[in-house]
Amino acid sequence: MKQVPAGRLYYSISEVSEMMDVRPHVLRYWETQFKMLRPKKGRGGARMYRRRDVEVLFEIRKLLYEQRYTIAGARRKMLDERTEVEKDQMEMPFHKLERDEMVRTIRRDLEDVLQLLRKDRAAAARGRR
Numbered sequence: 001m002k003q004v005p006a007g008r009l010y011y012s013i014s015e016v017s018e019m020m021d022v023r024p025h026v027l028r029y030w031e032t033q034f035k036m037l038r039p040k041k042g043r044g045g046a047r048m049y050r051r052r053d054v055e056v057l058f059e060i061r062k063l064l065y066e067q068r069y070t071i072a073g074a075r076r077k078m079l080d081e082r083t084e085v086e087k088d089q090m091e092m093p094f095h096k097l098e099r100d101e102m103v104r105t106i107r108r109d110l111e112d113v114l115q116l117l118r119k120d121r122a123a124a125a126r127g128r129r
């Protein structure tokens with residue numbers, strides 16, 4: 001099994017099939033079973049896998065072939081892992097006072113930027129006369 005070559009935006013199904021050491025029909029089947037796997041399709045319907053798609057495929061292959069999960073088990077494991085990542089990325093709650101102060105600070109900063117833009121516009125208008 002090969003690694004994902006760097007520097008490419010898209011890979012064809014034959015390239016990914018070779019990297020994964022599986023037949024193209026296996027990749028097409030996995031697309032039906034793992035909803036997080038959605039390669040783009042070209043005008044003629046040819047699949048175009050992004051680097052992230054290939055990484056997901058490597059994870060699927062590892063779960064199925066090396067760790068001996070069933071399709072359902074691998075799908076559940078991947079969904080569980082996604083849920084864990086989403087939990088880790090939840091927004092930290094702000095206290096109301098902190099949030100209000102942050103909003104005031106942002107508003108002041110935006111007003112300063114607006115003043116600078118108005119000065120620049122006025123200077124540009126004077127220069128055109």
